[in-house]
Amino acid sequence: MTKKLFLTATAVTFLLALVLAFLPGQSAEAADAVKVQHKQKYADGKQYGVIKGLDSSGKTVWTYKTSKQEATELDSTSVITKGSFVYIIDNKSYIRLKKSTGKVAVKKNLKISDSTWSAALQVDSDKNLYAIGYYGSTLYKISKDGKLLWKHTFQTDYYWPTKIKVSGGKVTVSFDGDENAFTGSCNAETGK
DSSP states (O other): OHHHHHHHHHHHHHHHHHHHHTSTTOOSSOOOOOEEEEEEEEETTEEEEEEEEEOTTSOEEEEEEOOOEEOOSSOSEEEEEETTEEEEEETTEEEEEETTTOOEEEEEEOOOSSOOTTOEEEEOTTOOEEEEOTTOOEEEEEOTTSOEEEEEEOOTTOOOEEEEEEETTEEEEEEOSGGGOEEEEEETTTOO
């Protein structure tokens, strides 16, 4: 009799799980994120980035919060999505998340001298990240594993990078700033 009750309870539990899995608005597995949203948040004189993965209906699938930094007029976090990954520069840290799940694939502290706050970002076909900070003229190439491959410093009186383009074996950075508008380039492989 006890064995029969156990089997009946197991069957009921299984059937209930099946019914719940297929109710409207429910799914057997969590949906993957197809879109990424980034917002800068402020609290108690600190700022941090909140990155969210959204499913096709706009529902949040995952959330990633960056480290808290002293609040300034610039965002401390920069984000770009390319293919199946989300690339994040958080002050002097490199983070690469899986777009679908928000799981951390790589997180490394970078040994760089310039601030990368409000960085212009670009990713090449080999998943290398190029980053240059708002108040700087030094471009960094970072491997998909978070290793600093090279840095290239453009003329020091230029800042406000607005765009990075990687094409034809070179990296081109466009700067803006009224009379200081400038476009510079270097070799994508060597940084020279």
